[in-house]
Amino acid sequence: MTFAINIGMALFIGPLVAGIVRKMVRARVHSRQGPPIIQPFYDLFKLLGKEDLESSPSLLLRYAPLVAFAAILAAALLTPMGLRPPLGGYGDMIVFAYLITIAAVAVMMAGLICASPYSMVGASRELMMHLVVEPVLIICLVTATIKSGSLLMWDMAGWNYVNGLSISMVVAGIALFLALQAQVGKLPFDIPEAETEIMGGPFIELSGPKLALFQWAFFARQIVYASVLAAIFIPWGIKFIFPWNVAAHLLKIIVLIVLVGLIDVVNPRLKINQAMKYFFGVIAVALIAMVLALLGL
Amino acid sequence: MNAQQLGDSVKQQFGDKVVELSALGPNQLCLTITPDSLVSVAEYLNKDLGCRFVINSGTDRRRQRGKFLITHFFAHDEEKIYITLHTEVGEDQPEVDSITPSVPAANWSERETRDMVGVVPVGHPDPRRLVVADDWPEDVFPLRWDVPHDLKPPPAEGVAMPLLDPPEGASVVPIGPYFPVLEEPEYFRVFVEGEEVVGADYRGFYNHRGIEKLGSSALTYNQVPFIAERICGICGFVHSCSYCQAVERAAGIEVPPRGEYIRTIMLELERIHSHLLWLGIAGHIIGFDTILMQVWRMREPLMWLCERISGNRKTYGMNLVGGVRRDIEPEIHDDVRRVLTDIERQWQELYNAIPGDTTLMARLQGTGILPTEVARARGAVGPTARGSGLPIDVRVDHPYAAYDRLDVKKRVYDGCDNLARTLVRLDETLDSINIIRQALREMPEGEIMAQIDEEIPAGQQAVGSVEAPRGEVFHWVLTGPENRPERWRVRAPTYANLQSVPPMLQGDALADVPIDIGSIDPCFACTDRMEVVDVSSGQVRVYTQDELLNKKY
Numbered sequence: 033m034t035f036a037i038n039i040g041m042a043l044f045i046g047p048l049v050a051g052i053v054r055k056m057v058r059a060r061v062h063s064r065q066g067p068p069i070i071q072p073f074y075d076l077f078k079l080l081g082k083e084d085l086e087s088s089p090s091l092l093l094r095y096a097p098l099v100a101f102a103a104i105l106a107a108a109l110l111t112p113m114g115l116r117p118p119l120g121g122y123g124d125m126i127v128f129a130y131l132i133t134i135a136a137v138a139v140m141m142a143g144l145i146c147a148s149p150y151s152m153v154g155a156s157r158e159l160m161m162h163l164v165v166e167p168v169l170i171i172c173l174v175t176a177t178i179k180s181g182s183l184l185m186w187d188m189a190g191w192n193y194v195n196g197l198s199i200s201m202v203v204a205g206i207a208l209f210l211a212l213q214a215q216v217g218k219l220p221f222d223i224p225e226a227e228t229e230i231m232g233g234p235f236i237e238l239s240g241p242k243l244a245l246f247q248w249a250f251f252a253r254q255i256v257y258a259s260v261l262a263a264i265f266i267p268w269g270i271k272f273i274f275p276w277n278v279a280a281h282l283l284k285i286i287v288l289i290v291l292v293g294l295i296d297v298v299n300p301r302l303k304i305n306q307a308m309k310y311f312f313g314v315i316a317v318a319l320i321a322m323v324l325a326l327l328g329l
Numbered sequence: 330m331n332a333q334q335l336g337d338s339v340k341q342q343f344g345d346k347v348v349e350l351s352a353l354g355p356n357q358l359c360l361t362i363t364p365d366s367l368v369s370v371a372e373y374l375n376k377d378l379g380c381r382f383v384i385n386s387g388t389d390r391r392r393q394r395g396k397f398l399i400t401h402f403f404a405h406d407e408e409k410i411y412i413t414l415h416t417e418v419g420e421d422q423p424e425v426d427s428i429t430p431s432v433p434a435a436n437w438s439e440r441e442t443r444d445m446v447g448v449v450p451v452g453h454p455d456p457r458r459l460v461v462a463d464d465w466p467e468d469v470f471p472l473r474w475d476v477p478h479d480l481k482p483p484p485a486e487g488v489a490m491p492l493l494d495p496p497e498g499a500s501v502v503p504i505g506p507y508f509p510v511l512e513e514p515e516y517f518r519v520f521v522e523g524e525e526v527v528g529a530d531y532r533g534f535y536n537h538r539g540i541e542k543l544g545s546s547a548l549t550y551n552q553v554p555f556i557a558e559r560i561c562g563i564c565g566f567v568h569s570c571s572y573c574q575a576v577e578r579a580a581g582i583e584v585p586p587r588g589e590y591i592r593t594i595m596l597e598l599e600r601i602h603s604h605l606l607w608l609g610i611a612g613h614i615i616g617f618d619t620i621l622m623q624v625w626r627m628r629e630p631l632m633w634l635c636e637r638i639s640g641n642r643k644t645y646g647m648n649l650v651g652g653v654r655r656d657i658e659p660e661i662h663d664d665v666r667r668v669l670t671d672i673e674r675q676w677q678e679l680y681n682a683i684p685g686d687t688t689l690m691a692r693l694q695g696t697g698i699l700p701t702e703v704a705r706a707r708g709a710v711g712p713t714a715r716g717s718g719l720p721i722d723v724r725v726d727h728p729y730a731a732y733d734r735l736d737v738k739k740r741v742y743d744g745c746d747n748l749a750r751t752l753v754r755l756d757e758t759l760d761s762i763n764i765i766r767q768a769l770r771e772m773p774e775g776e777i778m779a780q781i782d783e784e785i786p787a788g789q790q791a792v793g794s795v796e797a798p799r800g801e802v803f804h805w806v807l808t809g810p811e812n813r814p815e816r817w818r819v820r821a822p823t824y825a826n827l828q829s830v831p832p833m834l835q836g837d838a839l840a841d842v843p844i845d846i847g848s849i850d851p852c853f854a855c856t857d858r859m860e861v862v863d864v865s866s867g868q869v870r871v872y873t874q875d876e877l878l879n880k881k882y
Contacts, residue, residue, distance in 0.1 A: 062622035149502045153524075153839065219616055220688050228510040228614050229840050299688050301616030303840040304524060306691055 042108040046251035047072035053293035079244035097245035100138035114281030124183035143234025154233015158224035164311035171318035193267035200324035205265030207318035332358035387446030434708030544817035567797035569648035575793030588652035603798035652778035693748040697845035711800020716750035718743035723796035
């Protein structure tokens with residue numbers, strides 16, 4: 033059953049929450065009516081039903097969307113979403129970090145293989161963003177590992193719940209929240225895609241099912257990242273009785289994603305060098321959290 | 330100094346090189362000089378007297394005089410004078426010395442004159458073709474009188490304009506010919522090293538419509554304003570206004586004061602909606618869609634207001650030679666004031682929010698630098714020039730319509746960056762609101778159109794210019810027989826400003842390129858009315874505003 037919950041959260045709650053943000057946040061701030069809440073599903077199914085064009089003979093391009101999609105789903109099975117994660121006993125946070133990186137590498141591959149200057153620029157931006165955003169996640173998880181003495185994310189969540197607030201975990205949580213915007217690819221950090229500069233970057237040559245798989249993977253990615261932050265660093269509600277623990281988790285990630293959506297709609301896009309500078313600051317905050325944890329705070 | 334005195338000083342300097350000298354009122358000077366002195370006179374005007382190069386023009390006068398007339402236009406903004414510098418070259422040797430080496434702003438227009446009339450600028454540093462299509466035959470010059478306006482030469486395959494190659498180690502990122510945020514076809518070939526821009530080349534004129542040719546071969550004086558208004562989809566009124574002013578000055582027609590005030594009000598309404606439109610697009614370019622949506626919502630009541638006044642949201646069709654076709658009735662005045670008050674209030678909120686938005690400032694401040702000297706050398710106009718510290722504004726420098734009776738401020742910022750150009754436009758939006766209020770208050774009663782009893786005499790010439798939202802619009806009319814201009818020359822502000830874009834891009838990040846290009850407000854075309862075609866019957870139905878708002882479709 034936990035399999036069903038985690039997969040369902042990633043595959044169906046992901047697009048649904050995205051639809052809610054588009055209609056209730058983005059369109060509201062824009063003074064627009066906005067599309068129906070289930071518009072992301074319409075889009076996905078429309079794309080899935082289209083002809084599968086091969087814009088490059090390379091096999092890498094054919095499999096890159098599948099790899100990204102599979103990696104994110106596997107990461108979802110390692111992530112606590114209100115219950116003990118279904119694959120929690122088989123993989124720890126190091127496996128999780130690898131899976132997330134595999135998804136990012138698949139995006140870069142797709143960008144580098146299409147011979148378009150826009151996708152090249154997009155791929156190199158994706159690489160740079162990943163290099164500064166990923167360390168924040170890893171340092172924060174290491175902080176939790178130091179505190180809880182376990183590499184398993186479920187144990188970290190449990191430790192934080194049992195032992196209550198500690199300074200290092202709060203600082204790490206803040207650092208992770210500051211990185212969340214970029215992890216889910218929202219403004220001001222949607223730099224690798226930057227529609228008005230490089231027209232979607234790595235995805236410019238993609239269409240139909242390939243594009244749908246990438247988009248679906250990204251909807252799921254939002255849930256995965258928000259879940260890591262919500263479960264480990266905001267452990268409220270994980271000891272509720274089923275189904276209330278799942279409901280509490282859902283509430284937390286919806287609040288987080290709506291917050292992300294709000295920040296998205298009131299910011300212009302930063303340039304890559306400005307974003308790098310920002311994330312060096314965030315990495316510093318995460319490192320402070322780790323040092324605090326080592327000091328036992 | 331008036332035009333006559335300026336002419337005398339040129340005459341003194343160059344003696345019998347000046348063949349003919351005449352002043353058309355205190356503000357227009359016509360000089361005819363010998364071809365061999367062209368470069369030195371142009372240099373004297375540009376360097377010594379500080380005149381701004383506006384445009385040049387070629388006229389085929391082989392029928393009348395067996396010669397081509399090459400005309401360079403300069404503007405002395407401080408003394409409020411336009412200078413028309415004529416040179417005649419024979420048809421056996423259609424060549425003229427290029428002034429581009431000493432007056433760089435002439436670069437494009439000399440190439441255009443070569444493409445259109447076939448007079449070669451000798452010594453031009455960049456002799457590539459500019460305006461005509463890549464497959465246009467080499468020996469057909471569209472603006473010569475013996476080329477019909479509907480000539481269709483056979484298309485050719487495999488021809489392309491030779492574009493510059495990137496410098497060593499740089500790669501090419503194409504911005505265009507169709508780029509999502511620049512709604513018109515224009516091709517910037519941007520050379521980048523990593524994310525840094527190291528150079529750029531430009532190819533434009535994909536959509537040349539031959540409007541000047543139509544004006545001098547197929548239309549009459551009073552049909553031209555309607556075509557002129559369609560030169561631009563956003564600021565069309567400035568073109569018809571500018572053209573009408575040129576003809577009126579050439580023929581000595583006095584526009585009644587009420588007509589002048591109505592023109593002023595429409596021009597300022599157009600400026601408000603154009604600046605708001607630009608602000609929205611600029612927001613969209615840097616990924617800030619909230620600005621786009623909110624500003625365009627703010628702008629919409631103004632479009633409805635224009636529809637009430639003129640019958641159209643855009644392309645008002647109100648100008649004719651001699652005045653305007655529609656009055657602004659007293660019962661509309663209150664509505665105008667109400668719409669303006671609404672816009673002013675929302676504009677104030679926006680203006681207060683901008684300096685506090687650090688991410689927005691990070692994108693605008695210090696990007697797209699156009700130094701004052703470069704702006705002057707490249708002949709930049711309008712907010713592009715004023716954002717680079719050049720105090721030029723046609724409304725003050727060369728007053729037209731009712732601007733000499735109204736309070737117009739020049740808004741000059743010396744930041745030279747995208748932020749400065751943004752602030753110029755924001756300030757001007759508020760100024761326009763106040764100008765319209767003042768004009769409504771002071772508008773005299775009376776006629777709106779002059780009585781024209783006599784035919785417009787041939788062989789007269791005059792300049793008409795208007796400060797469009799994007800800068801100076803310049804029209805020159807040489808009157809001809811058959812109730813139509815012999816030559817009608819148009820220069821839209823983007824023509825001057827686009828030449829300033831390549832230096833702006835230099836050294837910026839690739840991410841800045843779209844907003845740099847957008848910051849000069851390149852002319853965007855737009856459609857404005859939803860039209861539904863019934864496929865089975867072929868019937869066309871246009872919805873009204875009420876139906877659209879209430880979703881009755």
